[in-house]
Amino acid sequence: xxxxxxxxxxxxxxxxxxxxxxxxxxxxxxxxxxxxxxxxxxxxxxxxxxxxxxxxxxxxxxx
Amino acid sequence: xxxxxxxxxxxxxxxxxxxxxxxxxxxxxxxxxxxxxxxxxxxxxxxxxxxxxxxxxxxxxxxxxxxxxxxxxxxxxxxxxxxxxxxxxxxxxxxxxxxxxxxxxxxxxxxxxxxxxxxxxxxxxxxxxxxxxxxxxxxxxxxxxxxxxxxxxxxxxxxxxxxxxxxxxxxxxxxxxxxxxxxxxxxxxxxxxxxxxxxxxxxxxxxxxxxxxxxxxxxxxxxxxxxxxxxxxxxxxxxxxxxxxxxxxxxxxxxxxxxxxxxxxxxxxxxxxxxxxxxxxxxxxxxxxxxxxxxxxxxxxxxxxxxxx
Numbered sequence: 001x002x003x004x005x006x007x008x009x010x011x012x013x014x015x016x017x018x019x020x021x022x023x024x025x026x027x028x029x030x031x032x033x034x035x036x037x038x039x040x041x042x043x044x045x046x047x048x049x050x051x052x053x054x055x056x057x058x059x060x061x062x063x
Numbered sequence: 064x065x066x067x068x069x070x071x072x073x074x075x076x077x078x079x080x081x082x083x084x085x086x087x088x089x090x091x092x093x094x095x096x097x098x099x100x101x102x103x104x105x106x107x108x109x110x111x112x113x114x115x116x117x118x119x120x121x122x123x124x125x126x127x128x129x130x131x132x133x134x135x136x137x138x139x140x141x142x143x144x145x146x147x148x149x150x151x152x153x154x155x156x157x158x159x160x161x162x163x164x165x166x167x168x169x170x171x172x173x174x175x176x177x178x179x180x181x182x183x184x185x186x187x188x189x190x191x192x193x194x195x196x197x198x199x200x201x202x203x204x205x206x207x208x209x210x211x212x213x214x215x216x217x218x219x220x221x222x223x224x225x226x227x228x229x230x231x232x233x234x235x236x237x238x239x240x241x242x243x244x245x246x247x248x249x250x251x252x253x254x255x256x257x258x259x260x261x262x263x264x265x266x267x268x269x270x271x272x273x274x275x276x277x278x279x280x281x282x283x284x285x286x287x288x289x290x291x292x293x294x295x296x297x298x299x300x301x302x303x304x305x306x307x308x309x310x311x312x313x314x315x316x317x318x319x320x321x322x323x324x325x326x327x328x329x330x331x332x333x334x335x336x337x338x339x340x341x342x343x344x345x346x347x348x349x350x351x352x353x354x355x356x357x358x359x360x361x362x363x364x365x366x367x368x369x370x371x372x
Contacts, residue, residue, distance in 0.1 A: 013076060015078045015079045016078055019079025034113070037112045
């Protein structure tokens with residue numbers, strides 16, 4: 001008997017692949033969304049933004 | 064290609080739903096609810112997207128520990144009627160797959176919760192998964208009849224993780240939310256054990272009803288219900304409580320205590336005569352008990368936000 005493309009096993013595989021694909025897409029969206037939220041708020045960003053930080057300037061006469 | 068080649072590779076091709084079933088979705092719904100309450104009643108508010116991620120990854124972590132539990136307990140799950148249809152004992156998912164999914168999702172959930180919120184919440188989630196999968200499932204479940212008490216701690220962590228995700232630290236409110244679920248679990252589960260003809264004995268799991276008998280289980284239900292009262296009232300008196308929580312706590316605990324007393328006064332002859340109606344009612348009520356308690360905390364929060372309180 002020939003293996004038909006509509007065999008039940010294909011439906012199961014499709015459901016699994018679709019589920020994994022959608023889960024991965026959701027993961028990408030979540031990481032992207034989190035990045036946007038964190039960057040927009042700007043906390044924990046210390047460098048590379050060309051902003052003078054007085055606390056980082058060496059104190060004259062200090063160690 | 065013939066059918067033979069398909070059968071040779073694998074007898075059953077699992078669907079996505081089979082893998083989802085590994086994560087114990089029904090348990091996850093309770094985790095989501097209590098973690099969400101823990102997060103929103105906390106005095107520090109997160110960005111809505113961060114809060115969404117926190118709840119999502121707490122739920123994924125709970126699911127991961129469920130998958131690890133199903134991997135390790137496949138032998139006893141296969142013996143018991145209630146659990147024989149789970150993905151691993153029924154042969155739909157290979158044990159190795161359950162282990163891989165459990166470990167993979169555990170790592171993912173902890174790392175992502177840490178990135179979305181803070182390291183303390185991530186560490187607490189990691190400990191929760193470890194506690195449920197290793198301390199409860201691998202060690203104490205098959206060793207002591209107090210397994211339900213200890214297993215209850217794993218289920219009690221989510222609101223605390225939610226709170227820590229928002230605030231970054233543990234406080235008395237978080238501890239009391241933990242204690243509420245911790246003390247509630249034994250009466251809730253032992254009431255179920257009384258009226259469910261379970262086959263834990265065949266599986267070699269020491270349940271209180273089997274090791275110490277049903278009268279002792281009835282006494283234990285009463286003792287834990289009495290111990291639950293100060294926790295519930297104490298929570299109502301903290302900063303996250305309020306008049307609604309206090310009123311709900313008083314009413315629910317009076318009712319719960321009355322039910323536990325009735326269970327304690329009965330014996331098996333009386334229980335069998337009315338088909339365990341009191342035990343069944345107590346179990347159903349215990350579900351509302353937890354839901355209404357946490358719901359009351361949200362109600363007080365809403366009233367405070369609206370300026371009523």
